[in-house]
Amino acid sequence: MTRRPLLIVVLAAGKGTRMKSAVPKVMHEIAGRTMLGHALNACQELWAETIAVVVGPDMEDVRAAALQQVPYACVYIQERQDGTAGAVLAAREAIANHKGDVLVQYADTPLLTVGTLERLHARLDDETGVAVLGFDASDPSGYGRLLTGADGWLQAIREDKDASDDERRITLCNSGVMAFGLDNLVGVLDRIENANAKGEFYLTDAIEIARSDGARAGVVVCAEDEVMGINSRDQLALAEAIYQKQARLAVMLEGATLIAPETVWFSYDTEIGRDVVIQPNVFFGPGVTIGDNVEILANCYFEQSRIGAGSRVGPFARFRPGAQLGEHVRIGNFVEVKNTVLGDGAKANHLSYLGDGEIGAGSNIGAGTIFCNYDGFEKHRTVLGPGVFIGSNASLVAPVKIGEGAYVGAGSVITKNVATDALAVTRASQDERPGWAAKFRARIMKRRAKAG
Ligand code: UD1
Numbered sequence: 001m002t003r004r005p006l007l008i009v010v011l012a013a014g015k016g017t018r019m020k021s022a023v024p025k026v027m028h029e030i031a032g033r034t035m036l037g038h039a040l041n042a043c044q045e046l047w048a049e050t051i052a053v054v055v056g057p058d059m060e061d062v063r064a065a066a067l068q069q070v071p072y073a074c075v076y077i078q079e080r081q082d083g084t085a086g087a088v089l090a091a092r093e094a095i096a097n098h099k100g101d102v103l104v105q106y107a108d109t110p111l112l113t114v115g116t117l118e119r120l121h122a123r124l125d126d127e128t129g130v131a132v133l134g135f136d137a138s139d140p141s142g143y144g145r146l147l148t149g150a151d152g153w154l155q156a157i158r159e160d161k162d163a164s165d166d167e168r169r170i171t172l173c174n175s176g177v178m179a180f181g182l183d184n185l186v187g188v189l190d191r192i193e194n195a196n197a198k199g200e201f202y203l204t205d206a207i208e209i210a211r212s213d214g215a216r217a218g219v220v221v222c223a224e225d226e227v228m229g230i231n232s233r234d235q236l237a238l239a240e241a242i243y244q245k246q247a248r249l250a251v252m253l254e255g256a257t258l259i260a261p262e263t264v265w266f267s268y269d270t271e272i273g274r275d276v277v278i279q280p281n282v283f284f285g286p287g288v289t290i291g292d293n294v295e296i297l298a299n300c301y302f303e304q305s306r307i308g309a310g311s312r313v314g315p316f317a318r319f320r321p322g323a324q325l326g327e328h329v330r331i332g333n334f335v336e337v338k339n340t341v342l343g344d345g346a347k348a349n350h351l352s353y354l355g356d357g358e359i360g361a362g363s364n365i366g367a368g369t370i371f372c373n374y375d376g377f378e379k380h381r382t383v384l385g386p387g388v389f390i391g392s393n394a395s396l397v398a399p400v401k402i403g404e405g406a407y408v409g410a411g412s413v414i415t416k417n418v419a420t421d422a423l424a425v426t427r428a429s430q431d432e433r434p435g436w437a438a439k440f441r442a443r444i445m446k447r448r449a450k451a452g
């Protein structure tokens with residue numbers, strides 16, 4: 001059967017009261033990406049003619065985030081949050097104008113994969129007007145139950161609060177994701193009433209109404225983990241744990257070694273090369289790319305950074321946005337790198353702050369070096385040519401440039417540019433007094449003897 005054009009309606013208007021948060025529920029993050037972002041990503045991967053996002057009246061940030069990720073999306077406002085059917089009807093215009101199938105997805109179900117959405121859409125055919133994504137719940141409480149008939153077709157969905165004791169024992173539950181291949185979906189939704197325990201307009205009632213119109217509803221079953229709905233912070237943490245477990249496995253299957261996988265945290269977009277070794281307790285924020293053969297020693301933190309092939313970083317190194325390492329770079333313990341590019345083979349092995357700079361290939365940054373990049377108002381750049389040697393405990397006061405092959409003496413405070421191949425030292429020269437210590441000790445001993 002040729003697939004009909006698809007409209008996806010993403011519901012994101014729920015207040016999310018159970019999160020107890022000033023931030024809308026769908027803006028909470030899993031693996032560094034909002035739940036809305038995860039949901040929209042799955043929509044984007046599925047071929048859809050139109051994506052409609054339904055947000056609440058005071059959710060300007062949700063609208064902006066949706067449009068930033070999917071500029072062609074249509075955003076609708078559900079004025080009163082009176083249930084999931086009301087939410088779908090907020091996109092009435094999009095649904096009425098659309099000739100084809102409609103898929104409804106909840107933005108609080110972030111682990112859903114595009115493969116499952118495809119499978120659900122594919123369930124629609126000439127005799128199946130509605131397809132509901134269901135799962136077998138280990139603990140079904142709180143979910144709507146799928147009531148199927150002896151013929152295998154779905155009869156109705158019963159919300160937890162409205163279910164009888166017998167119905168509550170059913171473990172086949174509604175994920176919330178549904179595909180409609182009806183010609184009059186708006187007509188079906190308009191007939192939904194709110195005579196139920198919550199006094200809400202339930203989308204789930206569409207099943208019985210569509211059936212009364214002669215349509216048939218089928219169920220597609222998927223794994224419980226994939227359709228976990230997030231209503232509270234503990235569920236958010238559980239979803240994060242599930243996501244991380246999958247991410248770790250994927251990274252290992254792609255050829256990286258994780259010594260203690262359960263202690264390494266990835267973002268949704270982390271890229272890890274082949275033969276990378278990651279020691280325990282490492283955190284990857286968004287926007288990180290790690291090249292092949294990189295060794296990450298224990299306790300490192302990365303965000304928006306790129307680490308070139310063959311580099312060795314950590315333990316205890318921090319990479320902030322804009323850290324860009326070439327190949328075979330060494331970054332050692334307690335080194336912080338921010339908005340700084342390091343050429344191939346450069347080294348900063350101990351206790352340094354490298355901010356807003358450029359470090360040429362093969363340069364060596366001594367222990368305790370600080371790039372003094374901030375004057376209280378603006379940030380300034382420190383630029384080092386290739387093969388530069390910075391002695392320990394030097395402060396480079398930006399803006400400043402150190403020419404190729406130059407040396408900076410240990411303990412110097414550099415405020416002026418240093419020429420190629422020069423040595424710059426700013427510390428006071430050493431003053432040595434021969435025999436001074438011996439005379440000093442003798443004087444003290446004599447005084448003590450006298451005092452008896
Ligand atoms: C819903 C389903 C339930 C299913 C469960 C799966 C209904 C009536 N119930 O229950 O059968 O087992 O999801 O997780 O559909 N939303 C709006 N506007 C509203 C209300 C909700 O946009 O007025 C959005 C929310 O942002 C959320 C989604 O719809 O993304 C689901 O709403 P929620 O209140 O979490 O529904 P559940 O009670 O979990």
Ligand code: CA
Binds near residue numbers: 108229
């Ligand atoms: Ca929910």
